[in-house]
Amino acid sequence: MALSRHLLLMGLRGSGKTSLAPRIAAAVRAPWVDLDTRTREALHSESIIKAWQVHGEAGFRAAEAAALARVLTESPSVIALGGGTPTAPGAVELLRSATTAGSTLIYLRVSPESLARRLVAQGGSDRPSLTGRGVVEEIAEVFAARDPLYSSLATGVVEAGEFDEAGMVARVLVLVQGLVC
Numbered sequence: 001m002a003l004s005r006h007l008l009l010m011g012l013r014g015s016g017k018t019s020l021a022p023r024i025a026a027a028v029r030a031p032w033v034d035l036d037t038r039t040r041e042a043l044h045s046e047s048i049i050k051a052w053q054v055h056g057e058a059g060f061r062a063a064e065a066a067a068l069a070r071v072l073t074e075s076p077s078v079i080a081l082g083g084g085t086p087t088a089p090g091a092v093e094l095l096r097s098a099t100t101a102g103s104t105l106i107y108l109r110v111s112p113e114s115l116a117r118r119l120v121a122q123g124g125s126d127r128p129s130l131t132g133r134g135v136v137e138e139i140a141e142v143f144a145a146r147d148p149l150y151s152s153l154a155t156g157v158v159e160a161g162e163f164d165e166a167g168m169v170a171r172v173l174v175l176v177q178g179l180v181c
Helices: 017-028 035-042 048-071 091-100 112-122 135-153 165-175
Strands: 007-010 032-034 078-080 104-109 156-159
Touching: 007 017, 007 091, 017 032, 017 078, 017 165, 032 035, 035 048, 035 078, 048 091, 091 104, 091 135, 104 135, 104 165, 112 135, 156 165
Parallel strands: 007 078, 007 104, 032 078, 104 156
Antiparallel strands: none
């Protein structure tokens, strides 16, 4: 069994993209890529927060879109997108081209309430604030802004709810059966 096209995981921060990607990759015997790591490395930064502080949102998003473009030229893999990747200039076009070419883009959709519980339970965050507001308020605002875009881009949606890693992996694998040959 091998992955014939990319499998991209999209969702807000805390939705489980980076946690699920290696498990899904193991199940389909494919490599996996963490786009946040690729972006951070491209910016020669030790963390996402530092990269954001040094380069600002515009610089970070430009590097993120460039990292996505590079990853999409590599061998098929499971790709954990950054939480805001689809908002980076040019990223929507890259993602649409990838899905048109046969890649699968799964939206790990988690309610703002569940995301807030996850992020609060994790204590602190290794991600910069996008709005300068508290976690609960920020998640609700970001979800309201991004959910329509993410839903429109996705070739499949997994309602993630409370984090059940094994269950989420199984649901993603059901959606991508045709991608694995």
